[in-house]
Amino acid sequence: MRGLYSLTALVVSCVTLLSSVVEAKSSTGNRVLVLLDSLAEKESYNQFWHQLQDRQFELVFKKADDSSIALLYFGESLYNHIIHFAPKTDKLSQHKALSNVQLVDFVKNGGNILAATGVDASDNVRALAAEFDIELDTETVFDHTNFDNEDHSLITTNEIIAPTTIIDAKSIEAPVLYTGTGLSVGKLPLSTAILTTGPDSFLADSYNKRTNAVGSITLVGSMQTRNNARVTFVGSLDLFSDKLIDASVKESKSGNQEFIAQLSQWTFQEKSVLKVVGHSHHKQNDTEQLDWYRVKDDIVYDVDIAEYKNDQWVPYKANDVQLEVIMLDPYIRTTLKQVPVQSGSFGRFEANLRLPDRYGVFTFKVNYKRSGLTYILAEDQVSIRPLRHNEYPRFLTAAYPYYASTGSMIVGFLVFSAIWLSTWGGKTSIRATKAKAN
Template identity: 55%
Template sequence: MKTILSSVFIILNVLVSCILAISTSGTRVLVLLDDLTEQPNYSRFWKSLQDRQYKLEFKQASDPSTSLHFFGESSYDHIIHFAPKTNEMGQLPGLNNVALVNFVKQGGNLLVAVNDQASNTVRDLASEFDIEFDPQGTRVLDKDALDKHEGMVATTQVIAPTSIIDSTTVEGPLLYRGIGLLPGKVPLLNRVLASENDVVSGNVYTAKDHTKVDLIAAMQTRESSRATFAGSLDFFSDDFWTGDVKGFEQPGNQDFIQQLSKWTFQEKSVLKVIDHRHHKENSTKSLEWYRIKDDIVYVVEVAEYKDDQWVPFHADDMQLEVIMLDPYIRTTLKDETAAHTHHHYGRFIAHVTLPDVYGVFTFKVNYKRPGWTYLLAEDVVAIRPFRHNEYPRFLTAAYPYYASVGSMVVGFLLFSTVWLATWGSRQSQQQSSDKKKSQ
């Protein structure tokens, strides 16, 4: 009986872990809408999330009872903000821009979509992430077809890194109806989708209007949480999802949105450090100190979350720095995952000769690439000088000094030998002459 119960317990644990493994940060989603009657407009999007085991809770954005925390613990893992017209959110105690920004700072993920009636509240929220929406009442339009398709445009300009959107898997144009946005210069921001060259934003067309308008932008914060902003609510609607729009072929919105939501909710491009260690060559023991000029091996092991499982991560641009105030050594870690196929993570190795400087150093791997989770691995070690009995008996650089000392010794011996021989000869001659005189 115990065996049966333990087997059932193991199976339940596996099932629960599979469900929770859809997103590395959780499956609880809060959906904010201007009006709950708008919920059916995005039914296919909701279904795609529910098929991926997300638990959606729909709330009206003006509901004062909504709170993001319960007894200090976060009530949600992700927030979908589809309430651009609700201006009252700025005054709600538990659901305002400050609460949303803190939610992202604490590791939550945020997906925001607006339309041409975006309120000041949602604009202020976007500005916290260095994103500015176009003025209210404007719209991204096709200059060559201003009266067609009720202001809809089609674009194929996916400019996001492949870590966010793999454009090769998006088939067909992307339908968009909304306003443009202007991402700032913060390095954490990523441009995701732009219009074609023949599209402008706004109601007045002048030479100063930019010809390529940003439509979607995303930020990955320093805490590796993610926030995505889109200037179109219709982009996620059922009509745009399936292409039920007269005059357009089958769009690629479905594939694009699924990839975008997977990235935003941390289902893809998520990395974690499994282990990092260091040791001397021909050894496996990690030490707290090393000697200058020691040859060491540094190993970092990294896994990537892909297709609902952790797999080995591969890269050719991961670097190790040996730092004391400034980097004394910066070298590229070699991907040696192929040589360790029995592991379920990527293994990166660097062989380093420590600098001829002693002090407290940091071995640091600081991997930051657009779209990928930021990695940081640090080890603090001491590097000491040679002890008095560890120096080599003879130094190559001192050979000239050794030669000079040897020449002085040899010269002294030769001089002494010659001098003594001469002095002895003179003494013998003196003694001989003295003996002759005495006779």
């Protein structure tokens, strides 16, 4: 009976987990852990919470130093995403579940993190940002040119430099209001700067004490790890506050609401998510996929890619998907062309190619990595064999000059023989006739 109860509980939990994933607008799940320095700060970001709840996320609010927090239960992750709004809590390094080691492991397991900090960020948060190639500044960002309401630390910016796969800058008409510190994004190809200031901004301890005139300063940066988990750091908690969302900029509402909506959608994998539906290869004028081909065979390679957009999988469209035929080094690199499909939620990309005149074990690889999009990898390993003794052509085009020289030599020999026989042979017969007559 006890085993039956355990089995029933397990089935119910699995059904609940599957239903939450199916109903979620995120492609990875809808369970979010929100960490705050104090639960009283929750009211400052009500509009942001309502945004997420309208998108069917289940929010669990916890004080960051709560010792009861756990990220795993019997090896399974309890949350799909973490919102880290606790930059001042300095005891996380000793927390059994929220230390930087645990948070990095959370990302390694596919979880996403959205973190917001400020000038007074703890050393623990700075160390966490450094794990993802981001360095947080220690001073406030000021701008004497682009500011709001005579407060030079409350700056306005339209400098969205992220690709449209992360933020569609054209859809954000009003400037974004920002007050906080800056950050530096590393040079790794996995890292991306999203929002910056204008060229006249600088970092300072106070309004009258300029410490470092640096020009354009990065305000929001992100990293998409190799397993496609996404981590975003923002140098301002106030960016998400109701105060700045409702504030007006040049007689219009600020662009904060739309900006943080798109930023959270990308971070929580609600958009710009790709997956390989299938991939195949076969000889031209054939449909059977083989494990081996012959050198210089003409083959067709197909890969089907879907994109998660507007809560559903739709065909992905692109003109830069490439195929590589590799044996240690690429022997062939060609761009796949998109071809129409009668139905389906994927885009099909196809290449017609001739295999290299080299035998061995080759890999057909599509390794598609673009900023803002999840990385996709499709690989097939095939053998390419040489021609058998009876598969070579009877006559080689490259050998035609040798064939011609051999033929000309034979013709010359015949002509020479005919002339010689007709000349010396006739003389010999005449002499023989004379000798018989005598």
